[in-house]
Structure formats: C-alpha cells, structure tokens
Amino acid sequence: MAFGxxxxxxxxxxxxxxVRTLRPRPADSPLLDLASNDYLGLAxxxxxxxxAQEAARTWGGGATGSRLVxxxxxxxxxxxRELAEFCGFEAALVFSSGYAANxxxxxxxxxxxxxIVSDAGNHASLIxxxxxxxxxxxxxxxxxxxxVRKALGTHDGPALxxxxxxxxxxxxxxxxxxxxxxxxxxxxxxxxxDAHGLGVLGAxxxxxxxxxxxxxxxxxxxxxxxxxxxxxxxGAVLGPARVVEHLVNAxxxxxxxxxxxxxxxxxxxxxxxxxxxxxxxxxxxxxxxxGLHARLTAAGLEAVRPDAAVVSVRAPSPEEAVRWAADCRxxxxxxGCFRPPSVPDGISRLRLTARADLTExxxxxxxxxxxxxxx
Numbered sequence: 550m551a552f553g554x555x556x557x558x559x560x561x562x563x564x565x566x567x568v569r570t571l572r573p574r575p576a577d578s579p580l581l582d583l584a585s586n587d588y589l590g591l592a593x594x595x596x597x598x599x600x601a602q603e604a605a606r607t608w609g610g611g612a613t614g615s616r617l618v619x620x621x622x623x624x625x626x627x628x629x630r631e632l633a634e635f636c637g638f639e640a641a642l643v644f645s646s647g648y649a650a651n652x653x654x655x656x657x658x659x660x661x662x663x664x665i666v667s668d669a670g671n672h673a674s675l676i677x678x679x680x681x682x683x684x685x686x687x688x689x690x691x692x693x694x695x696x697v698r699k700a701l702g703t704h705d706g707p708a709l710x711x712x713x714x715x716x717x718x719x720x721x722x723x724x725x726x727x728x729x730x731x732x733x734x735x736x737x738x739x740x741x742x743d744a745h746g747l748g749v750l751g752a753x754x755x756x757x758x759x760x761x762x763x764x765x766x767x768x769x770x771x772x773x774x775x776x777x778x779x780x781x782x783x784g785a786v787l788g789p790a791r792v793v794e795h796l797v798n799a800x801x802x803x804x805x806x807x808x809x810x811x812x813x814x815x816x817x818x819x820x821x822x823x824x825x826x827x828x829x830x831x832x833x834x835x836x837x838x839x840g841l842h843a844r845l846t847a848a849g850l851e852a853v854r855p856d857a858a859v860v861s862v863r864a865p866s867p868e869e870a871v872r873w874a875a876d877c878r879x880x881x882x883x884x885g886c887f888r889p890p891s892v893p894d895g896i897s898r899l900r901l902t903a904r905a906d907l908t909e910x911x912x913x914x915x916x917x918x919x920x921x922x923x924x
Contacts, residue, residue, distance in 0.1 A: 566868035567888055580883040583901045583915055588858045589748050589830045590906030591820045592780035601781070604815025612808030617797070620808025628818045629785070635821060636747070636756050637764030638771065638787040642796055645809050647744050647774030647784030648674040652681060653800035654740050654772050654786050655711060659684035663707035666700045666737075668692065668723065670716045670893050675742055679711065691716075691893075694727030701735040708737035714757035714771075715745035718892050718900070720838070720859025722750075725761035733768065740770045748778020749835060749857045753828030757857075778824070778834075781816035783809040830905045834858045838903035840912055848920040860901040861887075862919065869924040870897035876922035882915055 562568050574580075591597050604624055612620035625643055633641035644650040655678025659665050663684035667675065670691040679686040684707070689696035697710050710732050712723045725741065732739045746757035755764070756771065763769045770788035775781045786796060796803055824830060838855040845852040851863040864870035867888040874886035877899075885900035892898065899919065907915075 584883045584885040586777040588778045600819025601812040601816035604811040608811035616808045640790040640793040644784045649802040650772045650784030653802045656682045657800040664704040666710045668712040694731045698731035714743045715857040719853045719861040720855040722856035744774040747773045754831030775817040779820040782813040833905040844916040858903045862899040864897040867897045880918045882918040
C-alpha cells in the first residue's frame with residue numbers, strides 16, 4: 550500500500566513518546582507565554598503592528614514574485630540597508646525565512662571541493678544547508694574551536710566553519726572569537742547564525758558577532774531571523790557586499806523563492822527602529838533570563854545557565870517532558886517542550902523564553918508553576 554511505511558513510523562513515535570501535535574492558539578490567550586521567541590515583546594507592539602499595516606496598504610498583501618522579478622520593493626531595500634547598518638555589516642539580503650537564509654549562506658559559500666566544519670549542536674537549518682551544499686561536511690564537537698582548527702588543518706582548499714551564535718536548545722553561546730581565530734589561521738570563512746543573539750546580545754541588541762568584535766569583518770557572514778527579537782517574519786544574510794552580491798546570483802532560496810511579504814518587512818523595519826530608540830530592551834531580556842535561572846535553580850530544578858534569552862530546564866524523559874509542559878499549560882503557563890530529534894544530546898527539556906516585557910510578578914509565577922508541576 551502506498552505510504553504504508555508511514556503507519557509504522559507513527560507507531561514507533563507513539564511508543565517513544567515523540568508524537569507532535571498542532572495546538573492553535575487564540576488571538577487573546579489567557580496563558581502566560583514563556584514559549585515563543587518574542588524576546589523583546591515586540592510582536593504585538595503598536596508601532597510594529599502599524600508598520601505591518603502601512604506596508605500592506607502601500608504594497609499589498611504579497612510580494613507578487615521572486616526578489617529578482619517583482620518581489621523587491623523599496624521597503625525591502627530600506628530594511629536591508631538599516632539592518633546592515635544596525636548590526637555593523639557592509640550589506641544585507643532579506644529572505645522569506647531564517648531557514649531560507651541559512652540554506653542560502655551555506656550552500657552558496659561551499660562549492661565543490663570545499664570543506665564545511667559544522668558544530669554538533671547546530672540548528673536543523675544549518676545542518677540541512679550542509680547536506681545540500683556541494684562541499685564535504687565534517688561535524689565537530691560542540692563549541693570547540695580547537696576541534697574546528699584540527700578539522701580545517703586536514704583540508705587544502707576553500708573551507709567554511711558554520712555555527713549558531715546562541716544554541717537554541719540550551720541557550721549557550723558559541724566561542725565566536727576562538728572560532729574566528731581558528732578560521733583565520735587556515736584562510737577559512739566563518740558563517741554564524743545569530744537568530745537568538747540579535748536583539749539580545751551586543752550593544753543595544755546588535756548581536757553576538759558585534760559583541761565579539763566580528764561585525765564588518767571581511768571573512769565573517771552572519772544570518773539572522775526577523776521572527777524572534779524583531780517580532781515579525783523572514784530572515785537575512787549580513788556580510789561583505791561581494792558575498793551578498795554572490796548570493797543574489799547563486800543562492801537558490803533567494804533566486805527561486807517569492808520575496809518576503811511587505812507586511813512582514815514593514816513590521817521588521819518598525820521593530821528595528823524601535824530597538825534603536827530603546828536599546829535597554831536587550832539588557833532587560835538578559836536580566837530576565839538570569840533571574841529565571843537563579844530562581845529555578847534555587848527551587849531545586851536543573852536549569853542551564855543562559856548566555857542570552859533561552860533558559861533550559863532538564864526533564865527526566867520525553868514522556869514526562871510532554872506531561873510537564875501540559876501540566877504547566879493547565880496551570881496557566883505556556884512553555885516550550887524540546888524532545889528528540891530536536892535535541893542533539895537526546896535529553897528532553899522544557900525551554901523557556903525570557904522576554905523583556907515580563908514583570909517580576911510574572912517571573913515568580915512562572916517559577917512557582919514549573920516547580921509545582923515538576924515530574
């Protein structure tokens with residue numbers, strides 16, 4: 550029977566406690582949200598919503614075509630210009646998603662004969678970029694510049710190291726300065742995904758590469774998403790102008806994909822400008838994260854110390870992680886639940902988002918609910 554193997558896989562997922570389900574949320578959910586990636590609390594900010602509305606009124610509901618045909622508006626180029634300037638890079642290129650941006654950066658910068666050195670904890674989009682690229686990929690130990698250095702030393706030709714700046718599972722930061730040093734010793738490029746760093750790390754939220762002194766370097770390329778700290782949708786690649794020009798001509802997820810919807814571009818641009826005026830939002834997100842971690846560990850929970858805005862709490866098993874998250878929802882708290890294969894080490898977790906707009910009372914309530922529902 551066609552697709553009969555699907556039933557076998559579904560049964561295996563049920564036995565392992567790994568079934569995933571969609572839970573549509575209402576527009577006005579009564580739950581306290583510690584599950585989204587809205588790190589700065591901007592997704593519903595009046596200025597961001599107004600930016601989306603004005604863009605839709607001006608440019609319509611969709612981009613109408615690929616970026617190289619009709620999908621590039623003046624709004625897209627304004628967003629690219631201001632995003633590059635804010636983060637300290639020469640140029641930027643906007644994509645329909647952060648996933649598409651990562652596929653573009655890795656595949657277009659790793660031709661035949663190249664080596665890609667990829668961190669074992671990288672996001673799925675970077676992993677998929679490595680799989681699609683025409684170069685050879687070598688996976689190395691997590692957050693280990695020496696492992697990157699050794700891998701690069703085995704190759705003679707174009708090379709690239711690829712890493713998240715902040716890893717989405719535990720919220721730990723990559724040693725960017727050490728990675729850059731290892732790459733420069735071997736003439737390799739460095740591509741880093743700053744999805745969880747933009748808006749949280751660096752001066753005024755300018756990102757982890759900016760904080761590490763790598764912004765604007767001619768051998769560093771950064772990908773970001775517009776759907777986390779900027780509360781919108783889409784992604785971008787930042788780097789030297791010649792790299793961006795190469796992506797325009799060689800990146801398949803740019804050439805063959807419809808451009809980012811104007812409403813999303815307008816919302817992201819409004820959020821970026823708001824962050825520029827209110828840089829304290831980045832510091833507040835970090836403050837909330839450290840406060841959450843301190844209170845959770847004081848309550849006897851196994852929480853990983855955060856380097857940005859992600860706080861991870863270990864769960865005994867996938868089944869208990871699902872049950873724990875469900876009990877939190879029943880108590881009025883929405884938390885993320887990460888299980889294999891989303892976690893590279895196989896350990897299931899609750900994943901908490903430290904939003905800049907959380908009050909001290911909300912933080913204390915969240916800790917009480919998590920502690921009170923622990924398996």
